Amino acid sequence: MVRPSKSFLYDVLEHELSLCRGKVSIDAAAANFKNRRMFRTKFYYGVDLDLELLEQGLARYEDETTFGIHADLAKLEAIPDNSADVVVSTNTLYQLESESQKKALAHLCRIVRSDGKFICQLDLGPDLETLLSIIRSNFLRVKIRYYRNPISRFYEWIFEQDGFLGSHPIAGRRPFRLLAWLLSRLEFLTWRSARGNRRALIVGSQKIGEPANQVFDLSAMPLKDRIYQLT
Ligand SMILES: C[S@@+](CC[C@H](N)C(=O)[O-])C[C@H]1O[C@@H](n2cnc3c(N)ncnc32)[C@H](O)[C@@H]1O
Numbered sequence: 054m055v056r057p058s059k060s061f062l063y064d065v066l067e068h069e070l071s072l073c074r075g076k077v078s079i080d081a082a083a084a085n086f087k088n089r090r091m092f093r094t095k096f097y098y099g100v101d102l103d104l105e106l107l108e109q110g111l112a113r114y115e116d117e118t119t120f121g122i123h124a125d126l127a128k129l130e131a132i133p134d135n136s137a138d139v140v141v142s143t144n145t146l147y148q149l150e151s152e153s154q155k156k157a158l159a160h161l162c163r164i165v166r167s168d169g170k171f172i173c174q175l176d177l178g179p180d181l182e183t184l185l186s187i188i189r190s191n192f193l194r195v196k197i198r199y200y201r202n203p204i205s206r207f208y209e210w211i212f213e214q215d216g217f218l219g220s221h222p223i224a225g226r227r228p229f230r231l232l233a234w235l236l237s238r239l240e241f242l243t244w245r246s247a248r249g250n251r252r253a254l255i256v257g258s259q260k261i262g263e264p265a266n267q268v269f270d271l272s273a274m275p276l277k278d279r280i281y282q283l284t
Pocket residue numbers: 081082083084085087088100101102103106124125126127142143144145148149
């Protein structure tokens with residue numbers, strides 16, 4: 054990992070997912086299933102708007118436990134309430150415009166089973182309180198870990214001056230990856246306070262309301278080559 058902030062994010066995400074078992078995981082905006090290996094449930098469903106990325110993901114995981122869902126995160130009406138054990142969204146919600154962000158978040162929370170877990174990453178922007186209130190209205194227990202502290206941002210800024218950090222010739226070298234990882238450990242010292250940080254990883258559990266779980270059933274939707282069409 055070349056970014057200290059992402060190294061922190063994925064370490065915490067991997068730890069949280071290692072604690073989640075059950076039947077169904079939803080990776081919301083899964084791209085080419087780069088995070089698939091972290092999920093421990095029996096079935097994995099990667100949602101994305103980009104059909105080509107879903108096809109790439111499925112080519113990497115040629116098994117009958119991995120599926121794609123071609124859909125817009127703001128339009129997930131076809132997925133039943135309280136039906137997925139784990140729902141995750143990282144590195145995506147901030148890309149959506151404000152109204153779509155709220156709709157997507159409401160759907161993702163709605164889909165989580167009463168005993169399931171919701172994990173999402175948000176920016177500390179002007180919409181944060183509204184977005185957090187959507188999460189808090191769905192889950193009794195909400196843990197927030199703040200990250201992307203000034204040290205990570207400074208390190209990332211040095212390399213970003215030359216463009217996209219991931220392709221920087223120096224940032225990608227092994228000693229610099231090690232340095233990025235070491236800096237990411239400092240995020241564990243600053244994760245309790247929003248002050249100075251730019252992002253938050255939120256974990257919601259203990260769903261509020263009647264525990265009326267439903268079967269995760271997309272059989273009414275068109276399915277081709279392990280991709281359900283919800284568009
Ligand atoms: C940066 S990638 C995130 C990949 C992965 N979740 C991660 O943590 O790195 C963003 C993905 O969001 C998808 N995306 C953007 N807007 C979307 C939407 N409204 N509905 C579903 N997917 C969307 C893009 O196609 C892209 O694959």
